[in-house]
Amino acid sequence: MRTDIPQTIYLKDYQPFPYLVDHVSLDFRLDPKETRVIARFDMRANPAAKDQGRQLVLNGENIALKSIAFTGLEVPADQYTITNDKLIIKNPPREPFTLEIETTCNPSGNTALSGLYRSGGNYCTQCEAQGFRRITYFPDRPDILSRYRVRIEGDKTDNPVLLSNGNKVLEGDIKDGDSKDQNRHFAIWEDPFPKPCYLFALVAGDLARVSDTFTTMTGRKVALEIFVEPGKQDRCAWAMSSLKRSMKWDEEVFGREYDLDIFMIVAVSDFNMGAMENKGLNV
Known part of the structure; x- marks a missing residue:
């Protein structure tokens, strides 16, 4: 049980x-107890x-x-400090750089259900409000807007479905002659529009799919997909109808056209937040 008193944060103190x-x-190598996350961040000084x-x-x-590592050069151990909730790196480059961080986490042991967790055989993320910091070291705050490319690798039997935000740009089997496990596959997702990390999402598991399409006000066809536990596909009709009417309402009332090629909803019993408005992948 946490006994610390939450700290009040005031807008007047914003920096x-x-x-x-x-x-x-982000490159995820899914494993129930030791998922490996290889993260690369293109960073530069903030002129503001x-x-x-x-x-x-x-x-x-x-x-x-x-x-x-900074742009391929390993950071010596005496140049950083790890606390319970922070990674502090001394003397970062003054010029734009790529920060490369490799971490592991335990999805099955994540009973807080914040960050990446595994429940009922499925991997899910919950990043609002501060769950992304349980996935990798990052400035976990809503004013950091970034474009994302996500690669997910998992077992084909346990995780035939690999989802993240954005558009799927590539998928396939892992062909590694040196690996004893040949039953793995991957999917790569790209979101070309900047978003805060609390809207990042990943879902992987054995899920059934119900598909449809929506034609936007400019004539662009968007794929609509709802993922549910196998055997519950007959419960998706109202959700699909509501989604299409909502997208049309956004266009008619606000002139807002959906900007990705696909919109996905995942509805599973093990998700703890009720619903989460992740960009392009509602859970």
Whole structure:
């Protein structure tokens, strides 16, 4: 049980983060007890920040750090500090750089159901409000907007469905002659529009799919997909109808046209938040 008293944060004390994160690349190697996350962040100094920073402070909880590098150069152990909730790196580059961080986490042991967790055989994420820091070290705050590319690798039997935000750009089987496990596959998703990390989502598991399409006001056809536990496909008709009417209402009332090629909903019994408005992948 947590006994610490929450700290009040006032708008008047807001300070921009010293660095911008233009692009996030995440590579997940799913495993029930030790999922490996290889993260690459394209970063640069934030011109709006008064303090450009002699150190880079990232949020992180309940994850194990394996390595850190700046644009391919390993960061020595005496150049960073790990606390219960932060990774503090000394003397980050002044020029734009790529921060590379490898961590592991335990989805099955994540009983907080915040970040990446596994329940009922399915992997899910819950990143609002501060769950992304349980996936990798990152400036876990809503004013950091980044474009995302996500690669997910998992077991084909346990996780035939691999989902994340954005558009799927590639998928296939893992063909590694040196690996004893040949029953793995991958999917790569790209979201070309910047978003905060609390809207990041990942779902992997054995799920059934119900499909339809929606034609936008400019004539673009968007794929609609609802994923449910096998045997519950007959419960999706109302949800699909509501989704299509909602998209049309957004266009008619606000002139807002959906900007991705696919819109997905995942409805599973084990999701703990009721519903979460992740970009392009509602859970």
